[in-house]
Amino acid sequence: MELNEPPPLLVVEVVSESTKTVDYRAKRVEYNVLNIPEYSIVDPLTNKVTVLTLIEKLYEPVEFVDSQCIESKIFSELKLTAQQVLFAED
Numbered sequence: 001m002e003l004n005e006p007p008p009l010l011v012v013e014v015v016s017e018s019t020k021t022v023d024y025r026a027k028r029v030e031y032n033v034l035n036i037p038e039y040s041i042v043d044p045l046t047n048k049v050t051v052l053t054l055i056e057k058l059y060e061p062v063e064f065v066d067s068q069c070i071e072s073k074i075f076s077e078l079k080l081t082a083q084q085v086l087f088a089e090d
Contacts, residue, residue: 011039049082
């Protein structure tokens with residue numbers, strides 16, 4: 001992605017043992033530079049979904065677990081729980 005392009009509406013990182021530091025720390029800085037208004041981290045290692053919203057140039061994280069309904073400012077119609085995202089069945 002180029003800096004002069006509009007930011008994507010949907011960004012989701014899926015954490016693995018080898019990427020957790022990058023997903024939780026480095027990506028936050030990269031996405032801030034790109035002015036991405038919101039992104040999600042799906043973490044099967046800790047069974048949580050974190051939605052990070054850009055507020056006054058800093059990301060504010062909100063964590064969702066189990067049957068908590070994921071809240072998104074960008075996708076307000078979203079009706080999924082953390083459990084549905086983490087343990088999707090065929």
